[in-house]
Amino acid sequence: MPPQTATVLHPPDLPDLNPEFATQVLEGLSAHPKRIPSTWFYDHRGSELFEQITELNEYYLTRSETALLRSLHDEFAQLPAGSAVIEFGSGSSRKTPLLLGALNAPASYTAIDISGDFLRQSVRGLQLRFPQLDVHALEADFTAPLHWPAALEADVRQQPRIGFFPGSTIGNFTPEQAVRFLHGAAQFLGPGAHLLVGVDGTQDKAKLIPAYDDARGVTAAFNRNLLTRINRELGADFNAQAFRHVARFDPAHSRIEMHLLSPRPQTVRLLGQSFTFAEGETLHTENSYKYPLAMFQRLAQSAGWTPQKHWLAADTDVALHWLQR
Known part of the structure; x- marks a missing residue:
């Protein structure tokens, strides 16, 4: 059943209300089942918590992909000099120095992220580390x-362009959304560009569930922080601790799902509307699709990219794919 059309009111005590955020939250809470896009996880606190997740023992993905990037240093060094590196969803840009440090005299780096404060903080660190590099931040x-x-644009178009999309962030997209993103990235980067994409193809439930439901509860705090953000920015009255973090693996769709489960009936109010949760009802907050090698290559080809190479981590099903426009 499609979500209802949202009506966004602008209370006087929320003058800086983001209408897109408000619309998507209202529509998501009106939908059956309830859902909110994972894009909205990444306020400043959400970005901090995600960085903590990447350091957890259970979260194999960052560890495997980082080792893979390090192992390819000499291969990246053979790429043409003077490249423009463009990173989608840059976050803390923690892996970025592994690529920038390996490339032959890169000319510029552009970080693209929706979390403005976190983006600017990360870019400042890279400017200090690579003083010879033109570093830019694009909040989007x-x-x-x-x-x-x-x-x-004029400067970047004259440079060899390398898009960078690590962390298996592509897994946040359904196959249809992944194709749209890859097609959009191709249009943005332009003809002749390359794209380096990190992709997780893991199907082992015993490895996946702990990675998304860690013993320390960091992922649970990350999930609940979405409710805290809705309270702060939209004037809602969620009791974040009254929702339980749940991670599930759906093998039919090859994805991990994250939910916030209401263990008892409760009603939430925001922007002049009320939403009731039944006992056991969940709010679906994230999908993380796991794309095996051949499946991802088919998606890339359908979006106009030509797969040229791929590298697989030694101990997991984490891969890096090198695509050409």
């Missing part, structure tokens, strides 16, 4: 159509 939702700032 990389899942939507992107446009170059006029002052930057």
